[in-house]
Amino acid sequence: MVEAKTYLNGRFKGEHADDYAxxxxxxxxxxxxxxxxxxxxxxxxxxSQCTVWLARDKSAPTRLFRALKVYNAKSSEDMQKLVDSLERMPSHPGEKHVELPFDSFIIQGPRGKHLCTVVEPLGYPIVELEDEAYDKRAENGGGQGAVPGDPWSVVFAKRACRQALLALDYLHKRRIAHRDIAGRNFCFALQYDLSTFDENEIMKSVWPEEKKPLEEAGSDQAELSAATTEAEIDQLPGSDLDSSSDSDDDGPPPQWKLDRDECERRIADQWDACGPGDVTAAPLSDAEKTAAPLGPDEIRYTVAPTRLDTGFNLGNVTDPERAQNFRLVLTDLGFACPFAECGKRPMPTVVDYMAPESLLGLPDVPGASDIFSLGLWFWEVVMLRGLVVDAGFQQPRGRVLQYLTRRLGPAPASLRARWGRPDADRFVDADSGRPLDTPEEDEEEYGDDDFPRGDSWYHAQKRKPLDMSDEEMGAFVHLIQRMLQWEPERRPSTEELLHDKWFSGI
Structure with a gap:
């Protein structure tokens, strides 16, 4: 349902506060x-830095939809500098795999200036498809390797990895580090032409569904196209939201249909009434239009985010060759910055794909941390399981170092001499660089898998996908070990990785 409004000293506070700035x-x-x-x-x-909206370009000669990223005031200045340095380079094959703005402009708000970038509308991130693929294999008797007809093949994973590497090479060629490489930031391009649909057709996925009461339809659908206030809901035809059953043929229409028809009518009216440049246009009810004016810091409603469907359903793919036709796009450039500024800008706080130097708060070697993070993600895409198991978002950074020493070998003395973090010594021996056993570990949850033990070769042999040969597995592990070097200076560049043996034939 519509999120409750919370006020503090006359100002709106809460999860969606930046939407209103x-x-x-x-x-x-x-x-x-x-x-x-x-x-x-x-x-x-x-x-954490922006909200994303779908909009129609009213100045385009034909129907055209774009995504708008509205950044908070704190992030806008740095993001503006980055946008200015991101000129397009169509001759580079990675250009189509990076979320590059078509346009940008500044909006003046009560909290300052807000950058708005205009980008391509995208679908869901690949990490959601990874979870679906893992569940699909588990249903077929185990999580290891592709089964006959499984579209998540090694070829599929290899193409995903190469597209991600091309995207990073595009940025690194411009001396820009992404600094937040993760599966959640690689999104699928839409596999259909969005311009062939009108606004109502695009919105139908978030309208109330048949035989679903509005308040049980889920946060996405229950937002009434994300345009309805609680006051407006009360004014909908048939205000009994608990009415979920179909009526008799001769009786009144069911509530879900009334709600859906009202959504469609409102949006259709909206496009007829709003002309270019009408910045005050909003789908407000008559009651709201005649209500007393709100104060400058008050709000009318909040909006629930709903992603676009990518158009690619892993469960419906019966021909693995069809599963290879996709395009990944590297998104979320909010932490990206020029190589020269990497030591001055804060890193993301999540630790699941962090490089050792980032975990320890050491100076960043421009671009090298991206390579390490990408290596961890490569492993996840091919094996459908993380190399650093249970690193997660909330784990202590020393615990993640502990897992890395088990996979990659002892942390070198050159790194141990500089880390200076008290929690690191709880998990890694400062003298030898080897992992320490800690009482927090619960190995029973892993059973006889013994996942907390063993290096990357051990886990590659144990979890090698069924459609991967021993020779290809060896080439893949060699690639990962090159990328996951402890010392940043020893990691290869993106250009060197594009010529790695594992990518031959792609």
Missing amino acids: VGGFHPVHLGNILGGRYQVFRKLGKG
Whole structure:
């Protein structure tokens, strides 16, 4: 349902606070036109630095949809500098695998200036497909390797890895480090032409469904196209939200249909009424239009994010060759920066793909941390299981170092002499660089798999996909070991990795 409004000293506080810091004193309302041409009609997502909206380009000669990323005031200045340095280079094969802006502009808000970048609308991140592939294999008797008809083949994984490497090479060629390489930041390009649908067709996925009461339809669908306030819901035809059963043929229509029809009517009216440049346009009810004006820091409603469907369903793929037709795009450049500024800018706080130097707070070697993070993700894509198991988002950084020493061998003396973190000595012996046993470990959950033990070769042999030959497995582990060097200076460049033996034939 619509998120409750929380006020503190007259100001809105909460998860969606940054949604309302743009557009002068107005929140980003569905129907607003930003930049004088982009009319917002759906919220796609929210991150720590920006919100993402789907909009129609009203100035385009034909129907055209773009995604708008509205950054908070704190991030906008650094992001603007990055955008200015990201000119397109179509001759580079990685250009189509990086989320590059088509346009950008500044919105003045009560908290300062907010950068808005105009980018390609994308689907869900590949990490969601990884989970689906793992579950699919588990249903077929185990999580190891591709089974007959399984589209998550080694060829599929290898192409995903190469596309990700091309994207990173594109950035590194411009002396820009991404610094947040992770499966959640590689998204699938849409496998259909979004412009062939009108706004109502795009919004149908978040409308109330047949035989589903509005309040049980889930946060995505229950937002009434993410455009309805609690006051508006009360004014919908048939306000009994608990009415979920179909009516008799001769009786009134069921509530879900009334709600859905109301969504469709509102959006259709919205596009007829809102012309280019009408920045005050918003799908407000008559009651709201005549209500007393709100204060500058008050809000009318919040908006639930709903991602676009990619158009690729792993469960419906029967021909593995069809599963190879995809395009990954590296997104979330919020922590990216020029090589020369890597030591001055903060890193992300999540530790699941962090390089050792980042875990220990040591100076960043420009680009080298990206290579390490990408190596960890390569392993995950091919094996469908993380190399550093249970690293997670909340684990102590010393614990992650402990797992790395088991996979990669002892941490070198040159690194141990500089780490200076008290929690590191709890997990890794400062003299030898070898992992220490800790009482926090619970090896029973792994059973006879003994996953906490063993190096990368051990786990490659134990978890080698069924469609991967021993020779290819050896080439893959060699690639991973090159990327996961303890010392940043010893890691290969993206250009060197593109010529690695494992990518031959792609």
